[in-house]
Amino acid sequence: MGDRDDRAERGGGDRERRTRSQGGLKMTGSWALVASSALLLALAGLVLRNGALLAVALPYLFFSLLPLWATRTRLHIRVKRELEPDHLLGGQAGSMRVELANRGEDLAEVFLTDLLPPGLKTEGDRDYHGSFAAGQVKSLSYTVRGVRGAYAFSGVSVVTGDLLGLRREEKVYPCPRTLVVLPATERLERIKISPRRTRVFAGMIRSRESGAGVEFFGTRGYVPGDPLRHLNWKAGARWDLLITNLFEQERIADVGIILDARSIMEIRIGEDSLFEHSVRAAASLAEYFLGEGNRVGLLVYGNFVEWTVPGYGK
Known part of the structure; x- marks a missing residue:
């Protein structure tokens, strides 16, 4: 063949x-049964010198040899x-x-x-x-x-x-x-983080620095060029000065996620696995922070330490 x-x-x-x-x-098993029957009947006929048994063995022998002769x-x-x-x-x-x-x-x-x-x-x-x-x-x-x-x-x-x-x-x-x-991911509600450092691009994380934003950050004296809509009239009336409201700038950040992949984390109850839940949690966090425009890095801590540097993407 x-x-x-x-x-x-x-x-x-x-x-x-x-x-x-x-x-x-x-x-197949059927062939094995036919071939065994032919062999047993032929041996019995030869031992007993019984022609009838030999004659009965011939059809079985013919059918057992037929698959070998047939075209494949x-x-x-x-x-x-x-x-x-x-x-x-x-x-x-x-x-x-x-x-x-x-x-x-x-x-x-x-x-x-x-x-x-x-x-x-x-x-x-x-x-x-x-x-x-x-x-x-x-x-x-x-x-x-x-x-x-x-x-x-x-x-x-x-x-x-x-x-x-x-x-x-x-x-x-x-x-x-x-x-x-x-891994399946979960839709997460807004997560507030306060990193010590942020990147220069606009995002959704409060940077602890004044600039363009929506969250109130503080006040200072008016400087020519400040938008009039940012003037704090109530504070200015109290101090008899022009006071400007400052807002906290929102930027993107580098977010690191650590996944514990040691064998002791593989605890199972039925079909539920603690490690698999950890993987889903890490994937959900990565999807959330990437969706907010941040850079995300992953460190997997197991028998070896593996990591990816922070980056954008999916």
Whole structure:
């Protein structure tokens, strides 16, 4: 049996690649039963010198040898996988579609199964059992959900057999794709922080310096050029001076988030994990402060110390 090519190409949301399939020919349990029966009857006939037992063994022997003589199925299947989107949040559902096109001969019975990486939950049709005519296209469509992590899809298993159920041929057509599940985040209310230093750009964090802002910061004597709308008439009447209101300038800041990733943090109660809650909290804080225009850095403290320098983005 020669291996057959399949194709997988990726453009935007799909991938299809020309590669070699993996698998081989296997005899089923039914064949083992028939072959064992033929062997036992033949041995009993020879030992007992009983022609009737030998005659009964002949049909069993014929059927056990039939799969070896029959022409093997020529599998030639093109596989194409589409995943939308390829990045999910924890608990979010993604749509998976696997398209298989039979470029070989008619298959009277075939089992098609998309091989699933452990840890994912699915809803829908991930497998198919039935006939598969030459030129026909079958689609497996289902949704996937998972917790935080990266999930590597390997390929599709194609199993065919003869009409007698004595022989089975299985191939795995590689069709790789990686699904990344990011930690789910929570929507946070306004968080007030007072860093010692802020950056020069306008933001939402009070900088402890006077300037353009909305929060009252103090007063000083009037200086030519001060906006008239900032004059404090009540204080000026008391002191018989022109007094200007000052406001605290709001700027952006560098925010650092520390995640404790030591093994002692992996405390579980049922399906709940303290570490996973910590990851969600860190992700929620990062999303909030980035959304406010700040730079965010992350330090992960575990067996090793890993970090990212503060930066903008998502």
